[in-house]
Amino acid sequence: MTGNGESETGVxxxxxxQVRLLRTSRGLTRAELGAKLGYSEDMVTSVELGRRIPKPDFIDRADAVLEAGGLLAVMKEEVGRARYPAFFRDAAKLEAEAVELxxxxxxxxxxxxxxxxxxxxxxxxxxxxxxDVVVDERVAARLARxxxxHRKPSPLMSFVIDESVLRRPIGGWNVLRGQLEQVLLVSRIRHVEVQVMPLDREENAGMAGPFTLIETDDGRRIAYVEVQNVSRVxxxxxxxxxxxxxxxxxRAQALTPRESLAYVEKLLGEI
Known part of the structure; x- marks a missing residue:
């Protein structure tokens, strides 16, 4: 595990x-560079000072506009890792390499x-x-995951979700409705299985909390456990x-994938 975010902050x-050196060597002001990239001067300033984590699009455009020859683009993966909280960075890298999840x-x-x-x-x-800036970065990183x-070859993926999660209206009922619709959409992907653990089950092996199992393409089998922003791989x-x-x-205690699909549809009808 990464003990802290110092290495990522350094990146x-x-x-x-690097952006500042390339910009000044080409005689551009921050405002001029921003105009060429389609970003604000404030954004360029924040990136140069290490206050904002640039999106992949910013990096690609900056590499082209500043004629960096790949000097900036080659850092895209490492810069992208810094969008995740320190406790999740190792797991995010392993997740991206998963053949089974x-x-x-x-x-x-x-x-x-x-x-x-x-x-x-x-x-x-x-x-x-x-x-607010950190929230934006974390949301972007989560969606990027x-x-x-859509990766090829497709990893095999399985999710077991407690029913309480699917009933909790985080963000409001409209947000929950959209989320349940997203669960249904993903559950129809051929290499994905979604199962619901009903609240009325007398036995539930997951009372100790959430976890993730990962198998990578080189045969490593890894587990990720996180509680209160403290995690371990x-x-x-x-x-x-x-x-x-x-x-x-x-998986044996939960509803089958087919039953789970019907159950989520039932929950949607109740909202």
């Missing part, structure tokens, strides 16, 4: 310095399934509150095997 500062959620809809409105509401209710659904076989067994039990 952002380094990127900003299994997620149990009993607090909120899994990030990979969240709509923009729901994600913004989730970050908005955190305490202490996040700065969903590119995994397990790679030792014993803890991973224990969570794999727990996930198998959860």
């Amino acid at each position: 952002i500062r380094c990127f900003g310095q 299994y997620v149990y959620a009993n607090q909120a809809v899994p990030g990979l399934l969240q709509t923009e409105e729901y994600a913004r509401a989730v970050f908005g209710v955190l305490r202490p509150p996040l700065d 969903q590119e995994i659904f 397990h790679s030792d076989r014993e803890p991973v095997r224990a969570l794999e067994a727990k996930y198998g039990t959860l």
